[in-house]
Amino acid sequence: MQRSLERLQLVLLSGFVLIALALGYWQFFRQDDVLARATNPRIAEEARRVVRGKILDRTGKVLAENLPDEDGGNHRTYPVGGMAAVVGYHSGQFGNSGIEAKYDEYLSGTRSADPFERLRDTLYHRPTVGSDVTLTVDARIQQAANDALAGRPGAVVVLDPKTGAVLALASAPTFEPGALDEQWQALLDDPTRPLVNRAVGASYTPGSTFKLVTAAAALDLRLVDPRQKFRCVDPIKIDSLTVDCRNHAHLANVDFREAFAWSCNRTFALTALELGTPKLQLADGLKAPFPWQDALGASANRLEEYARRFMIGRPIPFEIGVEGGQLKGGNAWYPSLLAQTGFGQGEIATTPLHMALVAAAVANGGNVPAPYLTTEITSPSGAVSTQNRGGGVLGRAFEASTAQTLNEMMVLSVDTAYAKPAAIANVKVGGKTGSAEAGPDGSLTHSWFVGYAPADDPRVAIAVIMEHRGSGTDFATPAARSILQRALDVYKR
């Protein structure tokens, strides 16, 4: 019996050796594979336990934070309304957008400035706490922008032209990120497309606001004396396109500054066409052969060059994805297209952020500030990952003397011409309106305003667009005034 007992022992113990091997197989070798499967409820459990970091505005006001649930989990809340264009959303079902997407790794705690933080959390079995993200935006300025848009399709960008810090980034209509899961389908079906961030994610015909770029090119290339008066009454015909002077019908003789302030399409069509010539010929009485006939390629190159300096047609590096837009479509330049582009029509399309940077470059002595949204990412232990004090530049768009002239022109526009509704008592304001025609035929124009204040020492630059609303003067300009006023009240350095 001893032998059979020994054999029995051998069989039973072999069984346990197999068990030990199988344990090693599942607990060690197959670990990653089994845990990565959708059948593992721990992934969702751990995610639910993570206390996502806060998103704060420049004053420390909480824009997004997690509040505990009764069952030990927690959920994301957005205490300040109207911040969705900046903050974005965080949804278990539909992913992330905006800052929530850009800094998801930090917010969710998978990355941290303190490399030992996660290890400590794991060792002490503490739920992971994500890093906090502090933004450049000011909830109060954002509020003013939202109020000005009043929920109708449009966008506002407010930034500090010297640092590039974005103070407000509003898009209307918007959504409530805390209720995203319930409203998702309705938001997708909504024809006004509330999920699109119009401030950076939509390209618009810039209309007359683009005259800033055309003017900048002419001034920077010293093709025009801004104070030389010329007679500007007769419409001109370029191919089948007729461009007239109806915007300043009361003024027959203007100089370049006045033509800008009164937004003369004829002047800027000619400016664009003649950028490749040694001297702009803007006065009435032009006859064939026209000065641009041999210079079309050179003129187009120069306009393209100046547009490129503002990244028009290219995405701007930014925390939230920016549309590139375009200066023109795929076709080659032809005279009437170049002429139209000169006053912001034609095939050109650009985002409100791009146009805010054009105004900011004027306010910043010709340097295009690099826009940014995030000042700091701070881990729970206080380690700081990203620290942006601003002041970066995307490039130099034009010389300081050009900036000075453009500033003069924009102040003139606010003081005397179409941008008058932007005027603020005791503050010099520079601005340019735009009423951009953008199909369908018969629809109202996009109402644009770009500008900055105070003009003698600019602190805030702004771009406002209100879709299919009417003239820039009547809608975007007074809206910009109220936002600028609020920004100057609260944004002090």
Place this chain on the structure above:
Amino acid sequence: MMTLGAQPRQARPRWLELMLLVLPVLLLATGLTTISLARGEAPGQREQAIVAALATALFVSHLWLSLRHPHADEVILPTGAMLAALSMVMVARLEPDLATRQAMWVGVGSVAMLGTLTILPSVGWLRRYRYTWAVLGILLVLSTFVFGIDPNGSGARLWLGVGGVYFQPSEILKVLLVIFFAAYLDDYRELLALSNVRVGPFRLPPLPYLAPLLLMLALALGIIVLQRDLGAALLLFGLFLSMLYVASGRAVYVVGGLVLFAGGASLLYRLFSVVKIRVETWLDPWATADTTGYQLVQGLTALSAGGLFGSGLTYGYPRYVPAVHTDFMIAAIGEEIGLAGTLVVVALYVVLIHRGLRVAMLARDSFGALVAAGLTSVVGIQALVILGGTLKLIPLTGVTLPLLSYGGSSVLANFVLLGLLLAVSGEPRRSADAA
């Protein structure tokens, strides 16, 4: 040769056992403290009472053994106590409301173990009532057809219940059948070892002598299979084969048994959809991860989640595994204590089996040897059946993990089993061993 039973039972300190018994008490105390602290509480009176209860039960058992069975194996009780202590820790972790109940059952089990050791005049006394044990066991299981209930919604009415206390007769049946098999096989041991029937080149065992044995086995298996308690059926069949082999020393029985098993299994596969589902689930649990494969998949996932050292007590999610505090206890241990913990469990079973078979080898007579071998086989096979099922080595059939799973009848039966094992080992030795 000395007269059997003439060796005096002289009280003797069992130092090794006493020292080893400190470990399960320490394990329980640290385990319960860890759980309390992790939950943000200080260990309370309840935890202290549970630790005190285990310490008392073990110390009393130790004293009793020192007085009455001084020569009994000194490692078996501590090993069983380690498993029981780990069980108490895990139950406190998984089902805090059941912790006191489990502690109570361990207490009742210890009493039953000491009772077995005290009441039993000698191990040999058991063989006199071999048919009584077998019939009693079968009647108990049969009674579940009439009175059976299903308190935890497992889908099978395998329990008897009185006043909120549930009892699974198949847990006791296995111990009773060990005694019956041992008695019967011991009677016909010589005959079985011979082969007096020849068919061609094969020598066959004396089948007529085996008839009562096979009848009992068939009855037990039949009832259990009808109840869809496949794990218990597998356990009983394995037990029968291992005892038959130990008694006869002939592998031909095992081979024949395995052929029979294959035939029976394929028959069951055709007859019962439940068997078919179990096999399909075993082959690819992930295909039905939401339905029939759910338990297996969640068990494996919990084991993987634990990795080498586990998440730490209370920091895992083992409660996604159905029946994790009973049949799937290893998954919870794997998740929260890791491979380190599960290998310790395996090691404890290995020690228990090694010591159990050592008891069989040193037993005073062949009946005692067969009882010890049978009891050890029960523990070993049952652990292998459920561990193998949990680890996807074999199709999953539900049986408890001996001494680890929560459950009154399981704890009670296993402590009685340990008591019998100790009784066999405590019997005065043959002169050769007694020196």
